[in-house]
Amino acid sequence: MNGGLMRSATTRRNALALGLGALTITLTRPARATPEIMEQAIKAFTGGKRVQEGRVTFDISLLVENGNSVPFSVLVESPMTKADHVTRIGIFNEKNPLPDVAIFTLTPRCGRASVASRMRLNDTQFITAIAELSDGSYWSAVSEVIVTLPACVED
Amino acid sequence: MARALINVPAKAKRGEIIEIKTLMAHPMETGFRTGVDGKLVPRDIITQFVCTYNGEVVFSAELFPAITANPFLAFTTIATESGALVFSWTDNHGQTQVQTAPIHVE
Numbered sequence: 001m002n003g004g005l006m007r008s009a010t011t012r013r014n015a016l017a018l019g020l021g022a023l024t025i026t027l028t029r030p031a032r033a034t035p036e037i038m039e040q041a042i043k044a045f046t047g048g049k050r051v052q053e054g055r056v057t058f059d060i061s062l063l064v065e066n067g068n069s070v071p072f073s074v075l076v077e078s079p080m081t082k083a084d085h086v087t088r089i090g091i092f093n094e095k096n097p098l099p100d101v102a103i104f105t106l107t108p109r110c111g112r113a114s115v116a117s118r119m120r121l122n123d124t125q126f127i128t129a130i131a132e133l134s135d136g137s138y139w140s141a142v143s144e145v146i147v148t149l150p151a152c153v154e155d
Numbered sequence: 156m157a158r159a160l161i162n163v164p165a166k167a168k169r170g171e172i173i174e175i176k177t178l179m180a181h182p183m184e185t186g187f188r189t190g191v192d193g194k195l196v197p198r199d200i201i202t203q204f205v206c207t208y209n210g211e212v213v214f215s216a217e218l219f220p221a222i223t224a225n226p227f228l229a230f231t232t233i234a235t236e237s238g239a240l241v242f243s244w245t246d247n248h249g250q251t252q253v254q255t256a257p258i259h260v261e
């Protein structure tokens with residue numbers, strides 16, 4: 001009788017331990033970018049060059065209900081001539097599984113350095129938009145977005 | 156891939172900056188979600204978008220899983236001459252879909 005109780009207790013303990021193990025696995029499994037990983041992604045984009053603030057207008061909602069679709073647009077002050085134009089615009093995030101959102105490649109034929117799209121957001125976080133100019137300089141704008149219902153939660 | 160919605164003004168004045176909007180029907184499966192069987196759903200995303208105007212690339216984009224399902228892209232171009240705008244979407248399996256939109260420049 002006693003032995004049986006002991007046995008069931010150990011199995012319960014085992015079951016608990018197993019459950020805990022499973023819990024840590026599920027907690028650690030969703031891979032996430034961190035601000036450091038975003039810094040690395042930005043470094044890869046800029047080649048380690050200095051990024052200055054300004055010239056970029058990053059338009060995104062400050063508070064979104066649904067992280068599955070967050071519209072955004074980027075406008076960069078540039079004459080978009082052959083000599084002086086925006087060559088690339090990169091969008092980076094801190095807390096999605098991957099730090100990159102999109103990299104747009106522009107040409108003087110665009111006429112205006114303006115792009116718009118929609119992104120997924122896994123959490124409340126800072127989003128960075130960086131423009132690369134034809135003279136080799138980098139300009140950025142940062143926006144914090146508060147997300148009440150993150151993307152990637154529904155199956 | 157399937158249906159694409161493309162919004163290009165049918166007529167434009169020479170030198171005018173026109174806005175182009177595109178929307179491609181695509182799940183943009185991130186590769187981070189688990190399905191009902193508990194396994195990860197394989198990644199299926201559009202990674203590359205290119206727009207050419209009479210053969211010359213005017214705009215392109217590299218997309219990551221953080222872009223929403225049915226990726227929407229809006230950008231601008233200068234209306235230089237009548238012709239065709241060709242849009243192509245390529246997914247991570249290497250499949251490409253091409254759509255063409257005519258433009259009349261006065």
